[in-house]
Each structure stands twice: as C-alpha cells, then as structure tokens.
Amino acid sequence: xxxxxxxxxxxxxxxxxxxxxxxxxxxxxxxxxxxxxxxxxxxxxxxxxxxxxxxxxxxxxxxxxxxxxxxxxxxxxxxxxxxxxxxxxxxxxxxxxxxxxxxxxxxxxxxxxxxx
RNA sequence: CGAGCAGGUUAGGCUGUCGCGCUUAGUGUGAGGAAAGUCCGCACUCCAUAGGGCACAGGUAGUGGGUAACACCCAUCCGCCGUGAGGCGAGGACUAGUAACACAGAGACUAAUGUCGACUGUAGGUCGGAGUGAAAAGAGUUAAACUCUGCCUGGAGCAAGCUCAAGCAGGGACGAUAUUGAGGCUGCCCGCCCAGUCCCAGGUAGGGCGCGAAGAUAUACGAGGCAACUUGUGUACAAGAUAGAUGACAGCUCUUGACAGAAUGCGGCUUAUAGACUUGCUCGAUAG
RNA sequence: GCGGGCGUCGCCAAGUGGUAAGGCAUCAGCCUUCCAAGCUGACAUUCGCCGGUUCGAAUCCGGUCGCCCGCU
Numbered sequence: 071x072x073x074x075x076x077x078x079x080x081x082x083x084x085x086x087x088x089x090x091x092x093x094x095x096x097x098x099x100x101x102x103x104x105x106x107x108x109x110x111x112x113x114x115x116x117x118x119x120x121x122x123x124x125x126x127x128x129x130x131x132x133x134x135x136x137x138x139x140x141x142x143x144x145x146x147x148x149x150x151x152x153x154x155x156x157x158x159x160x161x162x163x164x165x166x167x168x169x170x171x172x173x174x175x176x177x178x179x180x181x182x183x184x185x186x
Numbered sequence: 187c188g189a190g191c192a193g194g195u196u197a198g199g200c201u202g203u204c205g206c207g208c209u210u211a212g213u214g215u216g217a218g219g220a221a222a223g224u225c226c227g228c229a230c231u232c233c234a235u236a237g238g239g240c241a242c243a244g245g246u247a248g249u250g251g252g253u254a255a256c257a258c259c260c261a262u263c264c265g266c267c268g269u270g271a272g273g274c275g276a277g278g279a280c281u282a283g284u285a286a287c288a289c290a291g292a293g294a295c296u297a298a299u300g301u302c303g304a305c306u307g308u309a310g311g312u313c314g315g316a317g318u319g320a321a322a323a324g325a326g327u328u329a330a331a332c333u334c335u336g337c338c339u340g341g342a343g344c345a346a347g348c349u350c351a352a353g354c355a356g357g358g359a360c361g362a363u364a365u366u367g368a369g370g371c372u373g374c375c376c377g378c379c380c381a382g383u384c385c386c387a388g389g390u391a392g393g394g395c396g397c398g399a400a401g402a403u404a405u406a407c408g409a410g411g412c413a414a415c416u417u418g419u420g421u422a423c424a425a426g427a428u429a430g431a432u433g434a435c436a437g438c439u440c441u442u443g444a445c446a447g448a449a450u451g452c453g454g455c456u457u458a459u460a461g462a463c464u465u466g467c468u469c470g471a472u473a474g
Numbered sequence: 475g476c477g478g479g480c481g482u483c484g485c486c487a488a489g490u491g492g493u494a495a496g497g498c499a500u501c502a503g504c505c506u507u508c509c510a511a512g513c514u515g516a517c518a519u520u521c522g523c524c525g526g527u528u529c530g531a532a533u534c535c536g537g538u539c540g541c542c543c544g545c546u
Contacts, residue, residue, distance in 0.1 A: 073429070074429075075428090075429055075430095076429090077429090077546090080429080110429070111429075112429090119222090119446070119447090120221095120222090120446080120447055121445095121446055121447055122446095123447095124432095124433095124447065125433085127429090127430095128206095128432095128433055128434085129433090129434085131205095131206090131433095132205080132433075132434065135205080159434095160433095160434055160435080161435095
C-alpha cells in the first residue's frame, strides 16, 4: 500500500470520490488507473492540537497496515479522522476501518460478522 | 504546628514482541521545558545602497552595569501595595509650542468678583479661609494627547535563497553543385518560411543543496565581580523528517504520569502544566 | 514556517477618552370582528477575557483567547 504524497491526488479523491461515514472516521474512495492501491491520511485542526492529530494519523496507519493484505488493488483511499478518534484505543480504530472498508466493498473477502 | 513569600529539581522506569525515520549498517541512534505563542533580539540569505548628516516613520526611556544584541538579566534610587518575607511600575521633559480638562463649581486657563473673615479706607484694592472638583490661578493638571529631548532602526524573510531541470513555448547557426524533404509561397532562379540537425539562455512541474556531531553550547572546579556575567582548565554533547518519522500490545514496578510533538539555528520574554521532592525567608500560635 | 485583519444586544452594526446610536427580531399595549400592516413603549450589571495608564477606558497601552484572510 503506497502512501499518497501529491496535493492534486488528495484533491482528486476529496473532490470526486465516494464517501462512507463512521463515528470515528470518514473514508473516501475513487478508482485509479494503477495496478495498486494508494492511501492518504487526513487529520484537520478540528481533531485537536498537534499531539492529537499525530496520534490520529498513527492509529489510522496502524489500522490500515493491519488490513493491508485484504484490500483490493487499483483504488485511491482517503481516511479522514473525526474529533473523537484521538481518544480511542487501536482496536476500536481497526474495527472502524474494517467497517468502512466492508461498506465500500474494497475487501477481498468480507466477514460481515466482525464489522462494527 | 498553621498561614504565606521568593526560588530550584523532576517531567515515569524496566523487559519482551510487532512497526517507523536517519544511518558511518553496529541489533547504533531518535522530541520539549515549554518543541507552543511569534512578542522582542541576533546569526544567515537575497534585494536596495558611493559616503555622511537632517527630516519623515517606527521603537525605546530613573541611574549604573552585563551581553553578539534586546523591550532581556543584575545592582540600586524613587513611587505605590502588603503587618512582614516581598510584589508592581513605558519612572526623561507640560520653564518650547499646540490641544484637552465632562459633571459639579462663582470661576477650568484671554477667569471671575459669588461667599466668610481680616487689613487698607471705598478700588472688588490686598491677604487668608470655606465650598465644588482629579486639578482652583500656581511656572495648574494631562505626554500609554500631539509634541520636544536622548538613544536605536534600510527592506524582506529558509515558502529566504542557491542549484539541476522533463514538458510547452522562444532565440541562434546550418538548411547544400545533390537523391538526406522529390515541403510551402511558385512553373524556373534568388529569397523567405516550414520540416530536420546542432547549439543557447531563461525557467514551469519535479528533484537536490540550504539542513546539523562542535558552538555567542552545557557543566564542574579555580580566579575576578555585591550580582548579572567574564575568564582559565577539565569533562560532556550523533533527532534531522518533507503528507512530514518516537507508536501499538503484554507484563512488572513506583510517586499512578499533567501540559503537550522538532521543521534553518541560537539568546530572551509570555502563556499551558499532574504528582512529588527541596532551599532560603516572613508572620502568627504553643512549648522550652 | 511567515504575513495581515476582526471580536459591541439573539442577528446586522454606529460609536477614536466624558450617560453605549440605529435597523431587524422578541415582548407588552393601542388599532381591528380576527390576522397582517401601522402607531406607542420595553430590551447592553461584563463592549471576547485579564491587567496597566488616567479623575474617568468600548476607545489608549501590554498580555491572552477565539475566528477569518493571504503567501507553497
């Protein structure tokens, strides 16, 4: 899973991607023309100060790496933190990311029972 | 013992597994006292500038010292607050000029002659008081009012700046006796244009440098100084990312962990901050 | 990382040292059979917060909090 770095890649997903919502985070997705998927993490100032924003990004990165091998290729993902995410445990974030991925049908083999 | 004043220290630790940045590749190293706010002062870089002074504009303000510099620090005088230890203070000049002085008050700065008393002796003339008010005729009060005086200051900021450089467009040379282009104006020659070949600078996307081991560094001892600080000797000091690295889980332990995350680097100030530990001093009570 | 601006009633806002205008909204009354419109009245203990200067501060000065804009 490659991390997105360019401003225009973020703008593309943000502007024209489809989105799914969870109390802890928002997932936006759009198809790219590549043979692999890319991920970007966003933690705006609404999440909190710099410590909380860094922590939110770390937790989301941890959760995405946990599901890495189970995500379809050829998509650009944008994971946006919401203010409550800064106070959560990593297990909560993993299950939240799993819920979002299953809702957007990006999982190779879905297991709906574990969602939420 | 109680209440308080002024400081200082610490900022969880250890083990295992997984994971991340840098890397000299070794199982080396890897956020703070404020990394924050960006309020001051520098270094550094580019732009401007022959040199100097004045003016304008901005800053600053007891006095003396420290410092690379400062609005910071130290000492000290004065004023105010506190029983006190202590705390706070933009604290130069209204004998240069201008302006303002609400309400109250007779009168607020080219003043008025209202009131009480005294003197003079009939001019509201002189002196003193009461009352109003922050201030009452006095060289009035106010400069965190304009201003004056002394001192300081060119502007912008690492998104500074330097450098490499796709693509697109541009400039120069060649473009022939000739098949390489049987290109166009044009049927032929010249000329021009285009294609093509070679070269050129500027420079977008993007990359690299700037950017880190060592310097106005920290600390121990000696010397100088009331002190801030200076100086000599010894010792210590390896974050360097660029969607931006320090985390997750488990266990043990203590004092149960707050505020909070480096982004060119330093010196200050200000603000946020859990739980502790500790030094000096003051006031009160009690006991000797 | 850097530069600039703004906070006044529920909303829009005027006020640049001396009693905090005005409009919309709200409430009460009048008018009307009732509603709307109209008329009259009410509506700022703290001018984001803390401190300083001053006799006196929304206003001047310093600090702080929040919001907005600009520069890759």
